[in-house]
Amino acid sequence: MSMSRMIVPASTVLALLLTSGCYVRTYHRPPTARVRVSGSAQASAPPPPSSQVTVTAQSPTVATGVTVVEATCTQGAAEECNGLDDNCNGQIDEGCGFSSGNIQVTLAWPTQADLDLYVTDPNGEQVYYQHTQAASGGRLDQDARGGCNNAQADNNLENVYWDQANPPSGAYQVAVHYWDGARCSTNAGATTFTLSIAVGGQIAGAYNYTIAPGQRVDVASFQL
Numbered sequence: 001m002s003m004s005r006m007i008v009p010a011s012t013v014l015a016l017l018l019t020s021g022c023y024v025r026t027y028h029r030p031p032t033a034r035v036r037v038s039g040s041a042q043a044s045a046p047p048p049p050s051s052q053v054t055v056t057a058q059s060p061t062v063a064t065g066v067t068v069v070e071a072t073c074t075q076g077a078a079e080e081c082n083g084l085d086d087n088c089n090g091q092i093d094e095g096c097g098f099s100s101g102n103i104q105v106t107l108a109w110p111t112q113a114d115l116d117l118y119v120t121d122p123n124g125e126q127v128y129y130q131h132t133q134a135a136s137g138g139r140l141d142q143d144a145r146g147g148c149n150n151a152q153a154d155n156n157l158e159n160v161y162w163d164q165a166n167p168p169s170g171a172y173q174v175a176v177h178y179w180d181g182a183r184c185s186t187n188a189g190a191t192t193f194t195l196s197i198a199v200g201g202q203i204a205g206a207y208n209y210t211i212a213p214g215q216r217v218d219v220a221s222f223q224l
């Protein structure tokens with residue numbers, strides 16, 4: 001819509017209003033104030049969520065023996081609780097009771113072994129089952145199969161995430177350990193796990209590795 005405008009000096013407006021008996025309230029808008037424009041025709045798209053704005057990662061470095069899983073996701077597919085992003089939305093196993101965020105590292109495995117996920121942040125602070133909250137914002141959802149605990153809804157997934165807008169920059173290291181403190185864990189024998197890393201709403205890497213009881217493997221590291 002367009003309108004023609006006529007510029008009238010403020011003093012003239014004031015004089016007219018005073019003579020007509022109207023009360024005039026004036027205020028000044030700061031020169032930097034923003035004006036909100038409504039209407040759908042020219043409305044711009046809403047900004048993306050903060051989880052997808054600024055954070056990117058260099059391609060993770062992978063340890064010897066770790067197999068890189070090629071992307072197999074399908075848009076619209078059902079998201080299974082398997083340590084992979086099945087529906088290509090950049091979140092791993094959403095709907096399985098775990099949190100996501102600007103960084104998400106998810107470990108899944110198919111046996112009764114007690115595997116443990118360790119993610120070390122750029123400050124050297126390690127997030128794992130005995131230290132589930134880091135000062136940098138890192139969180140571990142649960143210690144799956146902790147001491148062969150079967151009480152959890154899903155006993156074969158561990159998930160570490162940073163859900164703030166800007167996790168600290170620097171190097172992150174991801175490791176997995178096979179707890180061998182009891183036969184209820186080690187009876188499972190060698191176990192092949194799947195681990196995925198998502199950064200800034202995109203999958204940075206997905207991996208497989210066959211781990212033996214008592215072994216610890218530094219799966220991957222990545223840099224923000």
Ligand SMILES: [Ca+2]
Nearest residue numbers: 085087089091
């Ligand atoms: Ca997903």
Ligand SMILES: [Ca+2]
Nearest residue numbers: 080082084093
């Ligand atoms: Ca999945």
Ligand SMILES: [Ca+2]
Nearest residue numbers: 115116143144
């Ligand atoms: Ca565990």
